[in-house]
Every structure is written in structure tokens, then in C-alpha cells.
Amino acid sequence: VILVAGGTGRLGSLVVRGLAQRQIPVRVLTRDPARAGHLAADGVEVTVGDVRDPATLTKAVSGADVVVSAIHGFAGVDGVTPATIDRDGNVHLIDAARDAGSHVVMMSVVGAAADSPLELFRMKYAAEQHLLASGVPCTIVRATAFLELWVELLHKTAARSGRPVVFGRGANPINFVSACDVAAVVERAITDVTTRGSILQIGGPDNISLNQLAAAVQASAGRTSQPRHIPRPALHLIANTIGRIKRDLGRQARAAIAMDQIDLTFDSTALRQAYPDLPLTSLDTCLHPMTPPRPREA
Numbered sequence: 122v123i124l125v126a127g128g129t130g131r132l133g134s135l136v137v138r139g140l141a142q143r144q145i146p147v148r149v150l151t152r153d154p155a156r157a158g159h160l161a162a163d164g165v166e167v168t169v170g171d172v173r174d175p176a177t178l179t180k181a182v183s184g185a186d187v188v189v190s191a192i193h194g195f196a197g198v199d200g201v202t203p204a205t206i207d208r209d210g211n212v213h214l215i216d217a218a219r220d221a222g223s224h225v226v227m228m229s230v231v232g233a234a235a236d237s238p239l240e241l242f243r244m245k246y247a248a249e250q251h252l253l254a255s256g257v258p259c260t261i262v263r264a265t266a267f268l269e270l271w272v273e274l275l276h277k278t279a280a281r282s283g284r285p286v287v288f289g290r291g292a293n294p295i296n297f298v299s300a301c302d303v304a305a306v307v308e309r310a311i312t313d314v315t316t317r318g319s320i321l322q323i324g325g326p327d328n329i330s331l332n333q334l335a336a337a338v339q340a341s342a343g344r345t346s347q348p349r350h351i352p353r354p355a356l357h358l359i360a361n362t363i364g365r366i367k368r369d370l371g372r373q374a375r376a377a378i379a380m381d382q383i384d385l386t387f388d389s390t391a392l393r394q395a396y397p398d399l400p401l402t403s404l405d406t407c408l409h410p411m412t413p414p415r416p417r418e419a
């Protein structure tokens with residue numbers, strides 16, 4: 122059986138569905154079984170646990186051939202942070218997998234590094250280091266920013282005024298990848314043991330700015346108005362005032378400042394040449410997903 126921690130999330134749900142479609146038994150780890158409701162039809166097993174509490178993980182990993190980590194605590198509240206989830210939660214999961222004799226496939230981020238200005242990237246790097254030193258047969262999958270998440274955020278912030286919110290100048294080129302492409306890499310990593318010991322880095326076809334993405338989202342919705350910008354000084358102010366009390370807000374403001382200026386471009390040619398069958402989902406496909414034809418009424 123494959124245990125997917127984070128199997129209720131955006132990426133995890135795609136991975137779970139993909140495995141279930143291939144008749145591979147899947148178990149989903151969640152803090153709240155209600156969050157796995159949308160996976161019920163896929164016949165997956167659901168186990169309740171919290172990566173912050175190692176005692177809850179022993180049963181979850183029991184008998185798992187591969188433990189997949191698709192968790193993150195970036196946008197969390199109430200003690201859910203990159204440090205408690207992406208670093209320490211992953212450490213607990215890796216240790217449980219080691220004790221159970223499971224392999225591990227762990228989701229990380231392109232740009233994970235000990236000295237990254239982004240806390241999430243530093244915490245992912247710490248988890249990667251723990252995994253590589255653990256002796257557990259493992260594959261690390263690093264991805265760039267998920268396109269669907271940002272398209273959704275831009276649509277959501279435009280819902281009322283018709284104008285999406287862009288943090289900072291929005292001119293910094295960023296690599297965005299479809300979560301569907303990332304799920305295909307994760308599935309490959311789960312089922313192909315020749316990937317053990319590797320770091321697979323996946324990105325999307327384009328490096329585009331948030332302004333360009335916002336314009337594409339606007340056009341797809343038939344809207345013409347320009348985005349609203351939250352200027353960098355305002356982001357610094359949030360980070361250094363209310364962000365010190367409301368930690369999640371501070372983290373998001375600091376991440377927005379970093380996203381507006383650090384190099385987030387990426388070229389995924391190497392991985393795509395190694396695995397030519399990987400999907401390469403375009404921005405256009407993400408903006409206009411094909412709806413399956415409705416069955417004809419009798």
C-alpha cells in the first residue's frame with residue numbers, strides 16, 4: 122500500500138486518484154477524515170493522524186511500501202508552520218517510514234536551500250537533508266509554483282472588484298507548473314525504484330510575471346481591468362507590525378516580498394528529456410480546462 126500524507130490536498134488528491142485508477146492500493150493520512158470525502162469514490166483507505174504527533178504515525182505507515190509526503194504548513198494557523206510541518210513533520214514521517222521499512226517520496230520546492238530568504242524553502246531543505254542522511258531509499262521531487270493555485274488566487278481576489286490582487290510590482294519572472302504535471306512526476310517516483318537517491322526537479326513551460334499571469338486570468342474571464350497592487354513598502358509594514366503577532370500574515374508578506382525580487386525562473390528541460398512522456402500542461406489549458414462532454418439525454 123502507498124501512504125499519501127497530504128493526500129487530501131491539491132497535489133495529493135491528484136496523486137491518490139492516479140494511483141487508485143491504476144488499482145494501486147492507497148491510504149491517505151489526514152487530520153480530519155471529512156477532508157478526504159471527495160476521495161471516497163476512489164476506494165482509498167483513510168487514516169487519521171498528525172505529522173506533529175509521531176505517535177499517530179506508527180499505525181499510518183504500517184505495511185506501507187512507499188510513504189509519500191505532500192504536506193505543507195505554509196498557509197497554516199494554530200501552530201501549523203513551515204517549521205512544524207515542512208521540517209519537523211517531515212522528520213517525524215521519515216523516521217516512522219524508516220522504522221516501518223518503507224521507501225519515501227517527498228515533495229519539496231525548486232530553490233530549497235539552507236540560506237533561502239523564504240522560510241518554507243529553508244525548512245524543506247532541512248527535511249531533504251534529514252531524508253538523505255536517514256538511509257531510507259528515497260526520491261525527492263522539487264516543484265516550482267503551482268499554476269492552479271495562483272490562477273485560483275487571482276480569480277478569488279478579483280471576485281468582488283473585478284481586479285485581481287498582485288503583491289509588489291509583479292514584474293519578476295516566475296516559473297509556474299501545473300499540479301497535474303507534478304502529480305505525474307510523483308507517480309513516476311512512487312512506482313519507479315530507479316529514481317531512488319535522485320532529486321527530480323519539475324517546472325512548467327514558461328517563466329512569466331504575476332502581472333502577465335493576472336492579464337491572462339483577466340482575459341480568460343472576459344475582464345479588462347488592471348490588477349490592484351499591494352506595494353512593497355506596505356508588505357514590509359505588514360511583515361514588521363501585525364505580522365509579528367499574526368505569524369501567518371507576516372510569513373505571507375515576507376514570501377510576497379521575496380517572490381517579487383528573487384530569481385524564481387527555472388528550466389525543466391533536463392527532467393523532461395529524461396522522462397519524455399511527462400505531461401507539459403500549458404497556461405492556456407489551465408485557464409480553459411476541457412470539460413468532459415455531457416452524456417446525451419435519452
Ligand SMILES: NC(=O)c1ccc[n+]([C@@H]2O[C@H](COP(=O)([O-])OP(=O)(O)OC[C@H]3O[C@@H](n4cnc5c(N)ncnc54)[C@H](OP(=O)(O)O)[C@@H]3O)[C@@H](O)[C@H]2O)c1
Nearest residue numbers: 127129130131132151152171172191192193228264266267
Ligand atoms: N502549492 C505550491 O505552489 C507548491 C509548489 C512547490 C511544491 N509544493 C509542495 O507540494 C506539496 C503539496 O502542496 P499543495 O499546495 O497541493 O498542498 P495543499 O493543497 O495546501 O494541502 C496541504 C496538505 O498538507 C496536509 N497537512 C497539513 N498539516 C498537516 C499535519 N499537521 N498533519 C498531517 N497532514 C497535514 C493537509 O492534510 P489535512 O488538512 O487533510 O490534514 C493537506 O492535505 C507540499 O509538500 C508543498 O510544499 C507546493
